[in-house]
Amino acid sequence: MYLFDVLRYKKMVKEMIVDIPxxxxxxxxxxEGDCDALLIKAKVxxxxxxxxxxxxxxLEHVHERGAEAEKMIEWINQEKKFNVGMIAGASNSCKVMLxxxxxxxxxxx
Numbered sequence: 001m002y003l004f005d006v007l008r009y010k011k012m013v014k015e016m017i018v019d020i021p022x023x024x025x026x027x028x029x030x031x032e033g034d035c036d037a038l039l040i041k042a043k044v045x046x047x048x049x050x051x052x053x054x055x056x057x058x059l060e061h062v063h064e065r066g067a068e069a070e071k072m073i074e075w076i077n078q079e080k081k082f083n084v085g086m087i088a089g090a091s092n093s094c095k096v097m098l099x100x101x102x103x104x105x106x107x108x109x
Contacts, residue, residue, distance in 0.1 A: 066093025
């Protein structure tokens, strides 16, 4: 069963496309979103103020070896942009967290 889940997870993440909405079209507010890729899950709270990133808070991160990916959230908060790069060795967790951010912002519309 576990091997089947691993194969499904790998396929799911490989095919995952992250498409962050244009932040200038998003009203100020606090938005939550999540992404569940079986073995990796993330839930975030994204705060937008004056059409800019105020903060991204990682509410939940379920992972196997992707704890290092949490640094990406720190980088987003420091740089105030989503395009900050991925953490080597934790790129799947990074991708899942970015998808959770995308989902939070899509909930704004």
